[in-house]
Each structure stands twice: as C-alpha cells, then as structure tokens.
Amino acid sequence: MIKQVSIDAILHNITQIKKQLECKLCAVVKCDAYGHGARQVSRCIETHIDCFAVATVEEGVQLREVGVTKGILVLGALQAKDVKNLGRHNLMQTVSRLEDLHCIEQQCKEFETKQPIGIHIKVDTGLHRLGFLPSSLGGGSKNQVIKFLSKSKHLVLRGIFTHFCDTEDVARTQAQKDIFDKVVQGLVGHFCIEGRSFVVDRSKLLLHAGASGALAKKELHYDMVRVGLALYGYGAESLGLRPAMRVQGKIVRIAQIKKGDCVGYQPGYCADKDRTIATVLGGYGDGILRGVYTQAVVCTTTNEQTRVPIVGHISMDMLSMDVTGLSVCEGDSVYLMDASLDAQEIASQAGTIPYQLLTAMKPRTETVYEEPKRE
Numbered sequence: 001m002i003k004q005v006s007i008d009a010i011l012h013n014i015t016q017i018k019k020q021l022e023c024k025l026c027a028v029v030k031c032d033a034y035g036h037g038a039r040q041v042s043r044c045i046e047t048h049i050d051c052f053a054v055a056t057v058e059e060g061v062q063l064r065e066v067g068v069t070k071g072i073l074v075l076g077a078l079q080a081k082d083v084k085n086l087g088r089h090n091l092m093q094t095v096s097r098l099e100d101l102h103c104i105e106q107q108c109k110e111f112e113t114k115q116p117i118g119i120h121i122k123v124d125t126g127l128h129r130l131g132f133l134p135s136s137l138g139g140g141s142k143n144q145v146i147k148f149l150s151k152s153k154h155l156v157l158r159g160i161f162t163h164f165c166d167t168e169d170v171a172r173t174q175a176q177k178d179i180f181d182k183v184v185q186g187l188v189g190h191f192c193i194e195g196r197s198f199v200v201d202r203s204k205l206l207l208h209a210g211a212s213g214a215l216a217k218k219e220l221h222y223d224m225v226r227v228g229l230a231l232y233g234y235g236a237e238s239l240g241l242r243p244a245m246r247v248q249g250k251i252v253r254i255a256q257i258k259k260g261d262c263v264g265y266q267p268g269y270c271a272d273k274d275r276t277i278a279t280v281l282g283g284y285g286d287g288i289l290r291g292v293y294t295q296a297v298v299c300t301t302t303n304e305q306t307r308v309p310i311v312g313h314i315s316m317d318m319l320s321m322d323v324t325g326l327s328v329c330e331g332d333s334v335y336l337m338d339a340s341l342d343a344q345e346i347a348s349q350a351g352t353i354p355y356q357l358l359t360a361m362k363p364r365t366e367t368v369y370e371e372p373k374r375e
Helices: 007-018 030-034 038-048 057-065 080-088 098-111 144-151 170-187 343-350 354-359
Strands: 002-006 024-028 051-054 072-074 092-095 117-122 155-163 189-193 196-200 206-210 224-227 245-257 275-281 295-299 305-311 318-322 333-337 366-370
Touching: 002 007, 007 024, 007 038, 007 366, 024 206, 030 038, 030 354, 038 051, 038 057, 051 057, 057 072, 057 080, 080 092, 080 098, 080 117, 092 098, 092 155, 098 117, 098 144, 098 155, 144 155, 144 189, 144 196, 155 170, 343 354
Parallel strands: 002 366, 024 051, 024 224, 051 072, 072 092, 092 117, 117 155, 155 206, 206 224
Antiparallel strands: 002 245, 189 196, 245 275, 245 333, 275 318, 295 305, 295 333, 305 318
16 A cells, blocks of 8 residues: 655645745644654755644654754653753753643753753643643742743743634634733743843744634734644645645455355445455555545546445455446556545544544555655
8 A cells, every 4th residue: 555645735735824824834743744754744844834843752853863953842741751852852842830840950950951942831721631721820920930930041931832622613712812812911021030030022932823723813823823734735625725645555356246245354245236346455554444434436447536435344454345337457546545535525424533544544554755846
C-alpha cells in the first residue's frame, strides 16, 4: 500500500489560509504532520510559515535533526525527562501549572543550561484538558506565576495562548475569548515584586489561539493562529483547500464466487448472487480501519474510476471488494482515499472525524512525496 502526499497541495492550502490572516501562521505538525510525514513536510513549508507546533519534545527534536531552524512550540504536557532537550534543541515549552515552572527551573540548574528556555503560558478557558485556570492567574504582583518569572534565571515568557472548544458555538467561543482577554490583561504590564520592578512587555509576547474553524473569525486571530487540519486540506471548505493525501493499493487477486459464498473472517458478507471479488493488499495493519472504510475507487482497464463496496471484514493485511461487472485486472490501482473519496466523506459516513483517518496510517505503508512543481 502506498500513501501519496502532495507537497503542492499543502503549499496551496497555506496560500489560501494566509489570505485570511493579518497575523503570523503557526503550522501544527504533531503526530507526524497528521500522518503526512513531519520531517519532509516541515522542510518543504518552513519558508512559507512563521513557526511550528508539535505535541512532544521528541517530535521537536526530530524536526531539528532534519534542519528545521524556525521556532518550535511543544504543545503537550511537560515531562521532566525532556527538559534537557528543550535547551539543547532550542524548543519552546507550554506551561500549564506552577509545577511546570519549578520543574524547568530545577532541571536547568542541574544541567547548567546556558540559554534561557522560552515558555508559552496556556490558559484553560473552557476546553479543560491542560492550562492554568483563570482564577490562578489573577492578583497582579501577588500572582505566583509573575513572582516566579521575576526571579527566574532560566525562563523567558514568549507567549500566552488558549484553545477554543467549538467555534461554531458563538456564545461559548465569545465567553472563552472574554476570559482569555481578561487573563492576558492581568499578566502584562509593570509589576512591583518585593520592591523590585518587573515588566511583562506585551509587544514581545505572542498571543495565539487554535481551533478548527477559527480561521474564518478574525477576532480570534490575535498575533498568531495555530493551524493543523486545514494545512492538509480539511476543516475550512470555503477556502478551496486541497486534500494532500491519497492512499493507493493494488489488486492482487480476482476470483469468481457463487451465490451463498462468504468473504473473509467471521463472515460478515455472503454473496446474494454470483459475484466477482478482488483482493487488495492492505488492511488495518496499514491504517485502513475496520468498520470505517466501506468503499474504494477502482481504476479499470478502460481508465475509468468507479466506486465499489468493500465486502467482508477488513483484515490486518488484506481487504476485499466487489468488482462484479467491471473490467479490472490484477495489478490495477485502487484508491482507499483520494480527492473523489476524501477523509471527510469517509469519516462522516463512519461517524468519526478526518483526524482519525489521517493519523491512523501505519509506518509500513510506503510514502511517496509529490514534490512542488517548479516554474
């Protein structure tokens, strides 16, 4: 099975996204760039975006190892074992609680880190996964975060951010925005800490937010927008985005079965009449999820593309399709995902989301990159 990734499509999507923005663009490339290959994708788009976001320090290190030089923000929860690599690879870390600040400071002392580590404060305005609760960030000079930063020799505040739950819910989003704006107001400015002056300069901070759907709402953009799914062609249909991933398989066997014959394990399909069944190499071991993929696009010997049903249960390494009445041969191509049967459609029919399909692709699936066309 082959996963084809179009760098041209991703660059097109970035162009369309930037038309909506008057601020910086942060490309979210966590989970291997949503299954598209973070190393290759990041190298190809680096000159077109302002910074990157990843989920873990390990993901950030991987980008540095392939030559990425722009800023990288780790969005995930801090783990003490990773602090050394934050400094070594110039990564910025999300902090969501006071204990995170203490942990980084202590680890930096132990490792004698020379360069300060950039941090972004995450504010939990309603998603309730990570982040400081707003009530813990008030109090001005008495605030424990401000006090800690005023004394720290190893931490530099680079940004403050939040994550919106559902931008289609206008009232809920506005409530989150109001909370965030109020918290930011309390975290910036001049503070007197134990008789000393400490300044949090708003002009040196990046305020940013993320959520599917935030692109269309300029009031949610702040200084930077974090964009993930839309980079890969989904989540903002009005922008004319192009899906960047196609998943291709090959027919390896064609067989005639009789009425009443069953296909696959624990027969979930029995033929209602004589049928022609094609076997395709590829299954849930490659990321073709059982119970999610129900049809495919087959390329016939007459160069026609036809949708056909997947029959029987998808197994680890193979799946079966009903190609009755079609002119197909062993070796013909089959698309489990492409522009005419994209991840959004497949996910909607299965009651899930395109994120799950894109990130489910497994390492044994060969990846072929369609490089940008040169003028």
